[in-house]
Structure formats: structure tokens, C-alpha cells
Amino acid sequence: MSNSSTPLSNDSINPSSPESDRHDHPRRSLVDSVKLPVQFVSFWGAIALPFAHLPLLAQGLGSPQATLLFLVLLTANALALYVGHGYKR
Incomplete structure (x- = not known):
């Protein structure tokens, strides 16, 4: 019996090649550079938006x-809470 062919080979699971990392790096860099400012605005928006409700509720x-x-x-407040929940964790 030879060990060269196994019934459960992992040929479909290959480590990522340097070429695929090169193509993914600019996209990941862009996402990382945009993520923190978007979370910052969402976090503070989620804190400030409830104050916009007060005049509406007072008026009826x-x-x-x-x-x-x-x-x-x-809805905007709920979306801001969802997007900004991971800010500065």
C-alpha cells in the first residue's frame, strides 16, 4: 500500500498564494481606511439622533x-447603532 494517494486528500484547500494576496491588499487597505471613520460617525450619530426625536414628540x-x-x-438611529457598535472596542 502506498501513502501517495489518500482517500481524503486536501487538494482543494491550498494556502493563499502571494499573487492572490497582492490583489486583495489594496481592497483590504481601502476597507480598513474607511471603516474607522464610518464607525466613528455612526457611533456619535447614534448618540445624537435621539435628541432629534424630542421636538417631534413634543409637537406630537x-x-x-x-x-x-x-x-x-x-430607522437611521437603528442603522447607526448597528454600524457604530464596534467603534473603539
Whole structure:
């Protein structure tokens, strides 16, 4: 029996070649350079956006425009919380 062919070979799992790393590096660098500022703005936006709700709630949500604006602000706040949750961890 020979050990050259095994029933469970890992031929499909190859270590990444230097050539593929070269192509991935600029994209990764761009993502890394944009990630921190986006998280920063999202984090502080999530803190500041609830203060925009206060005048709407004080005025009341009687009109459809005020209700729509409230829901848009609420959605923006939830999105900012999701994007900014990893800032400075």
C-alpha cells in the first residue's frame, strides 16, 4: 500500500498564494481606511439622533409628515447603532 494517494486528500484547500494576496491588499487597505471613520460617525450619530426625536414628540405625531419623519429618524438611529457598535472596542 502506498501513502501517495489518500482517500481524503486536501487538494482543494491550498494556502493563499502571494499573487492572490497582492490583489486583495489594496481592497483590504481601502476597507480598513474607511471603516474607522464610518464607525466613528455612526457611533456619535447614534448618540445624537435621539435628541432629534424630542421636538417631534413634543409637537406630537398627529400629521403624516411628522410620523414619517419620526420613523425615518428611528430607522437611521437603528442603522447607526448597528454600524457604530464596534467603534473603539
